[in-house]
Amino acid sequence: MALLEVRDLKVEIPTRRGTLTILDGVSFDIAQGEVLGLVGESGAGKSISGLAIIGLLEPPARIARGTVTLEGRRIDNLPREELRKVRGARIGTIFQDPLTSLNPLYTIGRQLVETIQTHTTLTNRQAETRAADLLKSVGIPAAESRLNAYPHEFSGGMRQRVVISLALCAEPVLVIADEPTTALDVSIQAQIIALMKRLCREHSTAVLLITHDMGVIAETADRVAVMYAGRIAEIGPVAALVNRSKHPYSAGLMGSIPTIERRLERLPQIPGSMPRPGAVPAGCAFAPRCTFTRDLCRAERPELIETFETRCACFQYDPRWQAAHV
Amino acid sequence: MPLANAMGRLLRGAIRSDVYHSFRASKTTVIAGIVTALIFAASFAAPLIALQNPYDPASLNLSDAMKPPVFFGGEWAFPLGTDDQGRDMYSTILYGTRLSLIVGFASVLLAMAIGISFGLVAGYFGGAADVQLTFPAFLVALTLDGVVRGMVAAKILDIDHNDIAVPVIVISLGLAFWPQYARTVRGVVLIERSKDYVNAARIIGVSPWRIMLRHILPNAMSPVLVIATINLAVAIITEATLSFLGVGLPKTEPSLGALIQIGNDYLSSGDLWITVSPGIMLAVLVLAVNLLGDWMRDALNPKLR
Amino acid sequence: MLTVALVSFVLFNYVGDPINGMVGQDTSLQDREKLREQLGLNDFIGVRFARFVGNAVQGNFGLSYRTAEPVLRMIMERLPATLELSLVAALFAVLVGVPMGVYSGLYPKRALSRVMQAVSLIGISLPTFLIGIILILTFAVLPNTCRSGLSIGGVVVIDCSLLAWLALPAFGRGDVVDLGGWRTGFLTASGLKAVILPAVTLGLFQLTLIMRIVRAEMLEVMRTDYIKFARARGIRSRNINFGHALKNTLVPVITITGLQVGQIIAFAIITETVFSWPGVGQLFVQSVSAADMPVMAAYLSFIGLLFVVINLLVDLFYYGVDPRLRAAQAAGKTV
Numbered sequence: 001m002a003l004l005e006v007r008d009l010k011v012e013i014p015t016r017r018g019t020l021t022i023l024d025g026v027s028f029d030i031a032q033g034e035v036l037g038l039v040g041e042s043g044a045g046k047s048i049s050g051l052a053i054i055g056l057l058e059p060p061a062r063i064a065r066g067t068v069t070l071e072g073r074r075i076d077n078l079p080r081e082e083l084r085k086v087r088g089a090r091i092g093t094i095f096q097d098p099l100t101s102l103n104p105l106y107t108i109g110r111q112l113v114e115t116i117q118t119h120t121t122l123t124n125r126q127a128e129t130r131a132a133d134l135l136k137s138v139g140i141p142a143a144e145s146r147l148n149a150y151p152h153e154f155s156g157g158m159r160q161r162v163v164i165s166l167a168l169c170a171e172p173v174l175v176i177a178d179e180p181t182t183a184l185d186v187s188i189q190a191q192i193i194a195l196m197k198r199l200c201r202e203h204s205t206a207v208l209l210i211t212h213d214m215g216v217i218a219e220t221a222d223r224v225a226v227m228y229a230g231r232i233a234e235i236g237p238v239a240a241l242v243n244r245s246k247h248p249y250s251a252g253l254m255g256s257i258p259t260i261e262r263r264l265e266r267l268p269q270i271p272g273s274m275p276r277p278g279a280v281p282a283g284c285a286f287a288p289r290c291t292f293t294r295d296l297c298r299a300e301r302p303e304l305i306e307t308f309e310t311r312c313a314c315f316q317y318d319p320r321w322q323a324a325h326v
Numbered sequence: 327m328p329l330a331n332a333m334g335r336l337l338r339g340a341i342r343s344d345v346y347h348s349f350r351a352s353k354t355t356v357i358a359g360i361v362t363a364l365i366f367a368a369s370f371a372a373p374l375i376a377l378q379n380p381y382d383p384a385s386l387n388l389s390d391a392m393k394p395p396v397f398f399g400g401e402w403a404f405p406l407g408t409d410d411q412g413r414d415m416y417s418t419i420l421y422g423t424r425l426s427l428i429v430g431f432a433s434v435l436l437a438m439a440i441g442i443s444f445g446l447v448a449g450y451f452g453g454a455a456d457v458q459l460t461f462p463a464f465l466v467a468l469t470l471d472g473v474v475r476g477m478v479a480a481k482i483l484d485i486d487h488n489d490i491a492v493p494v495i496v497i498s499l500g501l502a503f504w505p506q507y508a509r510t511v512r513g514v515v516l517i518e519r520s521k522d523y524v525n526a527a528r529i530i531g532v533s534p535w536r537i538m539l540r541h542i543l544p545n546a547m548s549p550v551l552v553i554a555t556i557n558l559a560v561a562i563i564t565e566a567t568l569s570f571l572g573v574g575l576p577k578t579e580p581s582l583g584a585l586i587q588i589g590n591d592y593l594s595s596g597d598l599w600i601t602v603s604p605g606i607m608l609a610v611l612v613l614a615v616n617l618l619g620d621w622m623r624d625a626l627n628p629k630l631r
Numbered sequence: 632m633l634t635v636a637l638v639s640f641v642l643f644n645y646v647g648d649p650i651n652g653m654v655g656q657d658t659s660l661q662d663r664e665k666l667r668e669q670l671g672l673n674d675f676i677g678v679r680f681a682r683f684v685g686n687a688v689q690g691n692f693g694l695s696y697r698t699a700e701p702v703l704r705m706i707m708e709r710l711p712a713t714l715e716l717s718l719v720a721a722l723f724a725v726l727v728g729v730p731m732g733v734y735s736g737l738y739p740k741r742a743l744s745r746v747m748q749a750v751s752l753i754g755i756s757l758p759t760f761l762i763g764i765i766l767i768l769t770f771a772v773l774p775n776t777c778r779s780g781l782s783i784g785g786v787v788v789i790d791c792s793l794l795a796w797l798a799l800p801a802f803g804r805g806d807v808v809d810l811g812g813w814r815t816g817f818l819t820a821s822g823l824k825a826v827i828l829p830a831v832t833l834g835l836f837q838l839t840l841i842m843r844i845v846r847a848e849m850l851e852v853m854r855t856d857y858i859k860f861a862r863a864r865g866i867r868s869r870n871i872n873f874g875h876a877l878k879n880t881l882v883p884v885i886t887i888t889g890l891q892v893g894q895i896i897a898f899a900i901i902t903e904t905v906f907s908w909p910g911v912g913q914l915f916v917q918s919v920s921a922a923d924m925p926v927m928a929a930y931l932s933f934i935g936l937l938f939v940v941i942n943l944l945v946d947l948f949y950y951g952v953d954p955r956l957r958a959a960q961a962a963g964k965t966v
Binding site for chain 1: 855
Binding site: 571 | 758761768772893896900901915920
């Protein structure tokens with residue numbers, strides 16, 4: 001049984017002009033200690049997936065359908081107080097911007113102790129010691145004295161380390177990392193990724209790594225899911241997906257990553273752009289931009305189909321493909 | 327004229343957009359708009375729909391004084407009663423509202439003119455430090471009025487105070503309120519000044535004035551309009567307050583505030599109508615303007631779109 | 632500060648010939664000239680200003696045109712009344728306004744919040760004097776002039792003795808106790824009762840403002856990333872609402888409120904007039920009506936001083952509360 005099971009998750013936002021579907025039936029699993037990368041363009045629904053899992057969708061956005069199961073227990077329909085206990089203690093979260101994630105008027109020691117004491121029964125003293133240990137483990141020098149420091153006294157990379165320590169302080173089994181390195185300098189990014197990898201391996205914490213940076217994924221993830229227009233286009237082991245992706249979109253995505261190994265005159269681009277929620281075509285969402293489109297693609301929406309190495313939502317791998325016309 | 331163009335564009339864009347939709351969607355705002363329009367119309371049509379001209383002493387008859395309104399035992403000739411000088415309350419309220427509105431609008435326009443000019447210059451050419459001390463507008467207006475009275479008393483200005491009361495109030499209010507506009511416009515100018523399109527215009531050689539009026543000012547109109555509506559409400563209240571205290575418009579041509587003050591003396595004997603009707607009118611007017619201002623602030627706020 | 636003094640001085644000297652106020656109509660021109668010479672009114676303007684400031688600092692603001700009393704004494708006599716009134720009004724505004732704002736900021740869609748919004752709209756639409764009159768009508772005139780009680784459809788619903796319960800004084804200060812120069816109304820029952828209506832009138836506008844600002848700030852704070860992160864960490868709502876959110880909300884709110892002191896002082900003028908409260912505000916209005924320049928000048932100087940002090944206090948407060956400012960200061964020093 002997987003640690004986290006997401007089944008057919010659908011997120012909607014009712015607006016004045018009609019209901020917009022942000023996530024359209026998303027399903028994936030994360031196994032114990034595994035790192036699942038969730039990639040896609042801006043607006044594909046990656047962050048929403050993370051927020052939906054921990055129940056932090058901002059109203060009027062809401063989960064319209066589907067289930068989220070953690071360690072065999074459904075968490076999407078829990079009462080508020082129960083869900084609150086899950087957050088932090090079972091599922092930790094890291095957001096993109098470490099500066100705005102931390103309350104500027106509280107010392108980081110206070111924010112750490114507060115989190116620790118919310119989920120454990122440690123005394124103030126014990127919690128402080130624990131906090132200092134956590135800071136040490138994320139590589140912050142002079143941890144004890146830094147407990148009394150304010151967020152703005154740290155550099156960007158240090159702040160993200162603090163955020164990581166906050167996410168892990170209650171020993172969750174899963175960490176959702178939403179673009180953890182996007183706001184950081186490139187030189188710092190590698191350090192943070194390395195830190196996350198080490199800590200999660202040490203504590204056997206699973207990670208849902210949400211990002212649009214394929215380089216990070218290639219280095220860190222065990223499996224990858226590619227999202228497009230609120231749906232999953234392809235999901236599979238990282239090597240297979242990066243080197244031998246089956247879905248035309250993922251192939252295009254991987255092909256557009258500049259690498260030293262290839263010489264290119266121009267960076268390949270997929271013509272057109274991803275449809276906005278509410279403007280998604282019937283049938284396959286990628287059909288208008290795809291070079292292989294047949295009438296089957298425009299008529300029906302493809303489900304994830306088992307191929308040799310990955311699961312891919314493309315009719316090319318459907319038995320009906322031969323009979324379909326262009 | 328660039329300002330008119332800017333406002334025209336703003337209006338057209340506004341009507342086509344979400345703004346208009348949000349206006350229609352909110353019942354309170356629509357009601358507020360209708361009420362305001364009604365009050366405006368009624369007060370400007372005052373000479374046509376009033377029963378007498380209360381500012382013309384010749385039309386007043388002291389024997390008509392202190393008659394209660396119709397529903398408290400009065401007569402239909404004076405539906406809302408009369409005051410202590412025999413003025414018909416209904417007519418006086420209409421004329422008084424018109425006076426209040428004129429003073430209000432005039433002072434807002436004056437404040438806008440001064441404030442925008444200062445703001446543009448200060449923001450574009452730099453200098454002119456922050457106006458730190460925000461003296462409450464009411465205090466400024468009151469003081470200025472006192473200064474004028476002093477000048478009249480010392481015969482430096484050899485005129486009857488009552489004749490110049492209206493311009494004095496308008497100027498006092500205008501001078502009291504302009505800093506808000508200046509600060510806002512200056513802020514906008516500072517932001518826009520460093521943007522590329524301004525630099526481009528400068529390089530081409532467009533004169534600073536042209537840049538300010540045609541390019542930068544339209545961006546500032548949105549917050550300025552919001553301030554203006556709030557300002558109007560406050561100006562009306564301030565004028566009413568000054569008149570109530572006896573240092574605003576004279577009692578011989580009463581505005582709403584002065585009327586309320588006249589009635590104040592009769593409260594304890596239970597003759598409430600001289601105070602209550604103008605009071606209600608004042609409250610309704612300001613409430614309506616405030617509601618419109620609130621709606622406008624929400625509708626024009628880019629963050630909420 | 633100096634600007635205010637300058638303005639006051641200009642008022643004093645150029646507007647309103649002081650001599651006219653001090654002597655009768657019949658005094659001959661020569662006598663007036665002699666008086667002018669005596670008072671040094673013909674001296675160079677700079678000297679006169681310096682003298683004014685010098686006098687002012689020593690507490691000598693001259694004599695009132697209207698009553699020929701020393702201005703300083705007039706002001707000091709009435710200052711406690713105004714200060715006590717302003718204090719009660721401010722307390723009222725803060726102690727009621729902040730909780731209301733917090734509530735309607737946390738639960739904006741609830742019915743009570745909408746009611747509060749409506750009330751706040753009315754609060755800023757009614758001029759202070761109108762509020763005062765309404766309160767006087769409700770709590771003083773109605774109970775006192777009640778003859779047959781309030782009736783609906785011929786049935787007496789509330790009779791006069793019940794209304795008498797509501798009665799509150801609408802005139803003056805009640806009994807005061809002299810504490811060595813500071814006459815306080817807080818130590819007598821009638822004094823306390825007398826301050827209620829004026830304080831509510833004065834504070835209502837402030838309360839509305841505070842409520843709106845607190846609500847707006849709360850709404851904005853609740854949308855920040857650090858609140859989102861706190862939720863994601865599973866922090867209890869109570870701690871989020873009254874710990875993180877409230878603290879971040881109150882800082883700008885207190886700054887703004889502190890700067891509103893000017894408004895309280897200004898509106899005290901109105902309130903004191905409506906309720907015949909013997910404070911410096913009432914004095915100011917009387918002096919404006921009578922073009923009594925020395926009093927006006929002195930009042931403005933005092934107000935200017937008060938502003939400067941309040942601004943300073945607010946700056947200090949801000950500095951003490953926001954760690955980022957302290958750091959900037961420290962960084963500035965080490966650089």
